[in-house]
Amino acid sequence: xxxxxxxxxxxxxxxxxxxxxxxxxxxxxxxxxxxxxxxxxxxxxxxxxxxxxxxxxxxxxxxxxxxxxxxxxxxxxxxxxxxxxxxxxxxxxxxxxxxxxxxxxxxxxxxxxxxxxxxxxxxxxxxxxxxxxxxxxxxxxxxxxxxxxxxxxxxxxxxxxxxxxxxxxxxxxxxxxxxxxxxxxxxxxxxxxxxxxxxxxxxxxxxxxxxxxxxxxxxxxxxxxxxxxxxxxxxxxxxxxxxxxxxxxxxxxxxxxxxxxxxxxxxxxxxxxxxxxxxxxxxxxxxxxxxxxxxxxxxxxxxxxxxxxxxxxxxxxxxxxxxxxxxxxxxxxxxxxxxxxxxxxxxxxxxxxxxxxxxxxxxxxxxxxxxxxxxxxxxxxxxxxxxxxxxxxxxxxxxxxxxxxxxxxxxxxxxxxxxxxxxxxxxxxxxxxxxxxx
Numbered sequence: 001x002x003x004x005x006x007x008x009x010x011x012x013x014x015x016x017x018x019x020x021x022x023x024x025x026x027x028x029x030x031x032x033x034x035x036x037x038x039x040x041x042x043x044x045x046x047x048x049x050x051x052x053x054x055x056x057x058x059x060x061x062x063x064x065x066x067x068x069x070x071x072x073x074x075x076x077x078x079x080x081x082x083x084x085x086x087x088x089x090x091x092x093x094x095x096x097x098x099x100x101x102x103x104x105x106x107x108x109x110x111x112x113x114x115x116x117x118x119x120x121x122x123x124x125x126x127x128x129x130x131x132x133x134x135x136x137x138x139x140x141x142x143x144x145x146x147x148x149x150x151x152x153x154x155x156x157x158x159x160x161x162x163x164x165x166x167x168x169x170x171x172x173x174x175x176x177x178x179x180x181x182x183x184x185x186x187x188x189x190x191x192x193x194x195x196x197x198x199x200x201x202x203x204x205x206x207x208x209x210x211x212x213x214x215x216x217x218x219x220x221x222x223x224x225x226x227x228x229x230x231x232x233x234x235x236x237x238x239x240x241x242x243x244x245x246x247x248x249x250x251x252x253x254x255x256x257x258x259x260x261x262x263x264x265x266x267x268x269x270x271x272x273x274x275x276x277x278x279x280x281x282x283x284x285x286x287x288x289x290x291x292x293x294x295x296x297x298x299x300x301x302x303x304x305x306x307x308x309x310x311x312x313x314x315x316x317x318x319x320x321x322x323x324x325x326x327x328x329x330x331x332x333x334x335x336x337x338x339x340x341x342x343x344x345x346x347x348x349x350x351x352x353x354x355x356x357x358x359x360x361x362x363x364x365x366x367x368x369x370x371x372x373x374x375x376x377x378x379x380x381x382x383x384x385x386x387x388x389x390x391x392x393x394x395x396x397x398x399x400x401x402x403x404x405x406x407x408x409x410x411x412x413x414x415x416x417x418x419x420x421x422x423x424x425x426x427x428x429x430x431x432x433x434x435x436x437x438x
Contacts, residue, residue: 002054007035010090012098012397013427014078014149015050026051032082033090034060062086067124068161068425074146075155077162077425088117088421091429095397095419102401103408117419117429118287120280126424127163128259129276132171132192142182144175144192162425167196167203170227174205177226181219188212190239193270194227198278199260204231204253206270211236211246220252231255233270245271245329256333261285264312266337272329273306277422280430285313287418287432288366288391295319298363301385303352303378307333308343310366310393315343319364324348324355353378362387373399376406383410390435395422400431413438 005018007028016031018039025048028039036058039051064083071077079087092114099110120126132144135154145156158172174192182189188210196203205223214234223232231253236246248255248270256269261282268274275281288310289295296318302311305323307330315321315338323338323345325331331349338345348355352367353375365387367374373396382390390412394400404414417433 002038002040003051004057005037005039005051007031007033007037007060009033009093010079010082010427012094014075020049024049028053030081032060032063033086034058034062070157070159071161071425073155074157074160075148076146076160078149079427080425084119084123084424087424088119091421091427092117092419094427095417095429095431098397098401099404099414099417102398103405103414113414113417115416115418117421118280118283120277120421120424122277122279123424124161125163125165125168126279127160127276128196128198128278129274130160130163130167130170130194132157132174132194134190134192142175142179142189144171144178163194164196164198166198167194167227170194173226174223177222178219181215181222187214195257195259195268195274197257197259200258200265202230202254202258203227204233204257204270205229206233206235207251208235208237208243208271210238214249216249216251224252229253231257235270237271243271248329261309262313264316264337264341266307266309266312266333267340268307268333269329272327272333275309275422280420280422281309283420284393284422284430284432285310287420288393289313289317291391291416291432291434292364292366292389295364299361300364300366301356301359301362301387302366302368303356304367304369305334305347306330306368308337308345310368310391311345312337312341312343314366315345316341321345322348322359324350324352326351353381356381356385359385361385364389364391366391366393368393371396371399374403374406379403379406379410383407383412386437388437392431392433392435394431394433395428397429397431400433404433404435407435411438412436 007016007018015027038055040054043050066080096110099105143156145154159169191208193206232251234249237243298319300319302323305311305325311323362385412435415434420430422430
């Protein structure tokens with residue numbers, strides 16, 4: 001069944017949103033705000049429907065020609081049909097919408113508290129990292145590609161226009177190199193990571209494999225030649241969501257990857273996390289530092305500290321920093337990065353929820369949790385520590401807004417929120433927000 005629909009806005013997701021003639025919301029794949037489109041319903045979920053575009057009666061002025069066919073096929077750049085300023089506007093609207101619908105702010109307050117979205121200087125070729133899945137083609141040959149978002153479907157890919165130019169075509173080079181090195185064997189390679197730094201020029205390849213025998217020397221030579229690597233490592237783990245790490249082997253080079261944000265150099269070992277858009281990570285750090293104000297002598301805790309993206313600059317600015325991180329590889333990176341940059345800070349290897357209660361009264365707090373946000377108990381412990389300023393950095397507007405509502409119920413008020421576009425051509429957005437005691 002087909003309907004004519006005016007597209008109203010972008011969802012927090014790949015699709016755009018309009019309404020059918022009967023008023024039902026419809027999520028339209030490939031839509032842009034301002035489109036008048038003939039849509040074909042592909043799924044009716046009762047309270048809403050999903051549709052594809054059968055034809056455009058009036059294309060939106062916000063539409064542009066997509067630049068990367070492969071990222072369009074893979075679903076890795078689902079918003080590339082939108083002009084970049086329209087992407088930034090839509091991301092801000094999604095942050096405002098999360099405050100209204102999830103945190104139950106009134107529209108006026110939500111609009112007032114959310115700043116303009118900070119754009120990325122690079123709208124393409126911004127990613128310092130590619131994560132590739134593995135599979136086999138119809139002839140049984142090893143292939144690399146990307147998983148369609150929300151599925152286990154592997155789309156073979158030879159390149160990605162989202163990645164730094166130096167690793168844009170790494171999937172093709174690595175696929176050929178791995179085919180050659182493993183021959184007819186199945187060596188249990190289930191994931192391949194590639195990291196590159198524009199600042200240091202370093203390039204690392206990480207092979208995720210099942211534990212077992214492995215031709216280390218051959219792979220080291222083949223991959224370093226194919227991609228001009230500075231490091232090749234093997235992460236021993238079992239496939240699946242849990243991915244319990246059994247060990248990391250250095251096959252060639254440094255065994256870690258170096259990147260620079262401002263004047264601070266960060267060393268990261270696989271499988272530790274590092275932000276994929278380095279320049280925008282610098283914007284996150286700037287916003288946090290500016291928002292916390294005078295840091296000289298301030299007692300600051302950094303929860304979910306990772307390798308020290310915030311902890312190290314905070315300490316260098318004169319704060320008395322306690323950095324809490326649970327992941328073992330990140331704790332090692334954090335200690336190394338603090339020492340390497342001459343930053344005096346205390347590192348606590350442990351879970352934020354358990355450690356927070358022992359930190360005492362804080363002047364300020366930085367939290368940068370995973371996508372699931374903060375446990376409710378953590379917010380209660382933060383309220384008890386009574387920091388005068390809380391910087392909450394989030395990668396998910398919905399869980400962030402849920403937590404903002406909990407903070408407001410615990411005696412804190414949202415003072416400001418700034419969306420930062422870490423992921424151009426996608427719907428994802430980071431938010432740097434500040435809360436103060438009422």
